[in-house]
Every structure is written in C-alpha cells, then in structure tokens.
Amino acid sequence: MMSWNEIIGIIIICLGVLFDVFGCLGLLRLPDVYNRLQAGTKCITFGTCGILFGIFFTTGFSNMGIKALLGIPFVLLTSPVGAHALARGAHIFGVKLWKESVVDHYKKDRGDKPRL
Amino acid sequence: MNIIIEILQYCFYILLGCCFACLIRAWLGKSVPDRMVAIDIMGTLAVGITAILALMSNRAFLLDVALAWIFLSFLGTLALAKYLAHKTLDE
Numbered sequence: 001m002m003s004w005n006e007i008i009g010i011i012i013i014c015l016g017v018l019f020d021v022f023g024c025l026g027l028l029r030l031p032d033v034y035n036r037l038q039a040g041t042k043c044i045t046f047g048t049c050g051i052l053f054g055i056f057f058t059t060g061f062s063n064m065g066i067k068a069l070l071g072i073p074f075v076l077l078t079s080p081v082g083a084h085a086l087a088r089g090a091h092i093f094g095v096k097l098w099k100e101s102v103v104d105h106y107k108k109d110r111g112d113k114p115r116l
Numbered sequence: 117m118n119i120i121i122e123i124l125q126y127c128f129y130i131l132l133g134c135c136f137a138c139l140i141r142a143w144l145g146k147s148v149p150d151r152m153v154a155i156d157i158m159g160t161l162a163v164g165i166t167a168i169l170a171l172m173s174n175r176a177f178l179l180d181v182a183l184a185w186i187f188l189s190f191l192g193t194l195a196l197a198k199y200l201a202h203k204t205l206d207e
Contacts, residue, residue, distance in 0.1 A: 002119070002120065006120060010120060010123055010124075013124070013127060013168070013171075014123070014127065016164065017127045017130055017131060017164075020130075020131060020134050020161060020164060021130060021134060023134075023157070024134040024137040024138060024157075024161075025137075027137065027138065027141050027153070027154065027157060028137055028140065028141055033147065033149045033150055033153065036141075036150070036153055037153055040153060040157045041157070044157055044160050044161060045160065047164065048160055048161070048163050048164045048167075051164045051167050051168060052164075052167055055167055055170070055171050055179075058171065059171070063176040064170060064171070064174075064176045064179055067176065067179035067180065067183065068167065068179060070183065071163070071167070071179065071182060071183055071186065074183065074186045074187070075160070075163065075186055078186055078187065078189075078190035079160055079190075081190070081194075082156055082189075082190050082193035082194060082197070083153075083156070083193075085193065085194055085197035085198075086149065086152060086153060086156060086193060086196070086197045086200070088197065088201060089149065089196075089197035089198070089199075089200030089201040090147075090149035090200060092200070092201040093148070093149060093200045093201065095147055095149055
C-alpha cells in the first residue's frame with residue numbers, strides 16, 4: 001500500500017516530466033534562437049525543479065531528500081544565468097531576429113557599436 | 117512500491133526521448149547558437165534523468181552526481197557564451 005507522500009511525490013514528478021516534454025517541443029518547433037531559448041529555459045528549469053521537489057516529497061528529510069532539496073536553488077540560480085549569457089552572446093554574434101518580431105531593446109541600448 | 121518503479125521507468129524513457137529531441141535540434145540548427153542552446157538544455161535534462169535514476173534505484177550518491185552536473189553544465193554554458201560574444205576564450 002502506497003502512502004500519501006509517495007502518491008503526491010509521484011504526481012509532482014509526472015508534472016515535472018510533462019513540463020520537460022513541453023519545453024523540448026518548444027525547442028523543436030519555435031522559429032528563432034531567442035524564442036527557443038525562452039521556451040526551453042523556462043519550461044525545463046521548472047520541470048527539473050519539479051522532479052527534484054517530487055523526490056524530496058517522496059523520501060522526506062532523509063539522505064536523498066536533503067540533497068534533492070539542495071539541488072533546487074542551484075538549478076534556479078544557474079540555468080537562467082547561463083541562458084541570459086547565451087542570449088547576449090547570440091545577439092553580439094549577429095543572429096538576426098525572426099521576421100515577425102517587433103521590438104529589440106538590446107540593439108537600441110547597445111547602439112551602433114561594433115563587436116565588443 | 118512496484119507501481120512507483122514502473123511509473124518512474126516511463127518517466128525515464130520520456131526524458132530520454134526529450135534528450136533525443138535536443139539532439140535533433142543540435143543537428144538541424146541553422147546557426148551556431150542554436151546548437152549551443154540545445155546542448156545547454158540537454159545538460160539540464162540530464163540532471164533530471166540522474167535524479168529519477170537515483171529514486172528508481174534508491175542510491176543517494178547519484179544525487180551527488182546531479183549536483184556536480186549542474187555546475188559543470190553552467191561553466192560549459194558560460195564558456196560557450198563568452199566564445200560566442202568575443203570569439204576568443206582567453207581574456
């Protein structure tokens with residue numbers, strides 16, 4: 001017989017996997033580097049945090065649960081910073097926006113300066 | 117207890133499929149940053165796969181592997197982004 005924390009933990013893990021699937025779908029289908037970055041990074045960061053939180057919920061304050069709980073702020077800190085650096089690098093590298101994108105504030109801020 | 121391991125096995129296969137989708141993006145991507153984004157996201161997916169393996173086989177040291185993987189993936193992404201922006205790695 002399963003206990004309640006195992007059932008709720010499995011449900012949270014399945015939600016995390018669902019978010020990962022949607023992130024990968026966005027990574028395959030969206031038209032631009034920046035669109036793919038925002039789809040992939042937001043969905044997959046939340047999905048991985050969901051998996052780790054489900055493990056914490058399943059095992060409680062045990063040897064595994066503490067490590068999983070420790071992993072959540074690390075994922076939340078490192079993954080968006082890496083994605084932001086990649087977006088800045090792609091903009092400086094000279095990747096054009098999609099033809100139906102309407103606004104580009106970073107280009108206006110950076111002016112017409114050449115490559116840094 | 118048995119049905120939990122069965123559900124976790126399905127989650128593991130689904131995440132392997134997601135990694136395969138990232139490989140397809142890295143293969144098809146028209147520009148260089150596309151491939152880098154795909155590799156970065158595959159690193160974050162691998163953390164989830166390692167965590168599910170840890171719960172499935174009930175071994176706690178696999179979560180240590182996941183914690184190390186987060187930082188190595190982050191450092192690799194920063195190095196790739198710096199190479200994109202400045203075309204050199206030494207500065």
